Amino acid sequence: DGGITQSPKYLFRKEGQNVTLSCEQNLNHDAMYWYRQDPGQGLRLIYYSQIVNDFQKGDIAEGYSVSREKKESFPLTVTSAQKNPTAFYLCASSSGQPLTDEQYFGPGTRLTVT
Amino acid sequence: AQSVTQLDSHVSVSEGTPVLLRCNYSSSYSPSLFWYVQHPNKGLQLLLKYTSAATLVKGINGFEAEFKKSETSFHLTKPSAHMSYAAEYFCVVRFYNFNKFYFGSGTKLNVKP
Numbered sequence: 001d002g003g004i005t006q007s008p009k010y011l012f013r014k015e016g017q018n019v020t021l022s023c024e025q026n027l028n029h030d031a032m033y034w035y036r037q038d039p040g041q042g043l044r045l046i047y048y049s050q051i052v053n054d055f056q057k058g059d060i061a062e063g064y065s066v067s068r069e070k071k072e073s074f075p076l077t078v079t080s081a082q083k084n085p086t087a088f089y090l091c092a093s094s095s096g097q098p099l100t101d102e103q104y105f106g107p108g109t110r111l112t113v114t
Numbered sequence: 115a116q117s118v119t120q121l122d123s124h125v126s127v128s129e130g131t132p133v134l135l136r137c138n139y140s141s142s143y144s145p146s147l148f149w150y151v152q153h154p155n156k157g158l159q160l161l162l163k164y165t166s167a168a169t170l171v172k173g174i175n176g177f178e179a180e181f182k183k184s185e186t187s188f189h190l191t192k193p194s195a196h197m198s199y200a201a202e203y204f205c206v207v208r209f210y211n212f213n214k215f216y217f218g219s220g221t222k223l224n225v226k227p
Contacts, residue, residue, distance in 0.1 A: 033215075042220045
């Protein structure tokens with residue numbers, strides 16, 4: 001089955017620790033995205049990548065880092081510099097073709113930092 | 115500047131009555147428009163999309179949306195609500211010249227028995 005997987009579904013960390021969230025897709029999509037979702041605030045774009053070995057900051061990139069070494073994978077690291085990391089994180093991918101582009105979402109990872 | 119506005123943060127309807135979730139966008143560029151649904155603690159699922167073909171778009175579970183260029187709107191409708199449709203709905207826009215998707219702030223639909 002084609003789709004996007006995110007792991008783990010729930011993640012717990014102590015304050016001050018870096019943590020990496022996994023996102024894998026087998027849709028052969030060029031573009032991948034990371035969003036953060038907080039209650040009542042919709043989705044906010046953290047980083048996106050349109051092609052392997054390239055990525056751009058979104059609206060709230062501070063305290064996060066990403067890599068795109070493989071087309072299928074776009075891991076997100078939440079660093080200790082992120083002041084309020086507890087949130088629901090969603091990964092998405094799309095073909096990147098303007099006329100037919102649509103996003104496919106993973107099931108999300110809920111990160112709790114205490 | 116490009117933006118998407120969902121006019122209602124919460125909508126409450128009775129089961130069996132029509133649903134209307136409103137979405138307006140702002141841009142001079144040609145858009146692709148999407149509606150997604152999200153159940154609690156889940157990812158987003160695509161309900162329907164408009165990509166410059168027919169202006170009345172039909173999606174899953176009988177949802178429809180009509181693209182009105184003159185009003186820059188893409189409202190989501192359903193003739194009869196069901197308890198299982200209670201969720202949060204997001205209007206999303208992609209403009210042809212920009213490699214980004216713009217999200218509305220979401221509308222939570224509550225369906226009363």
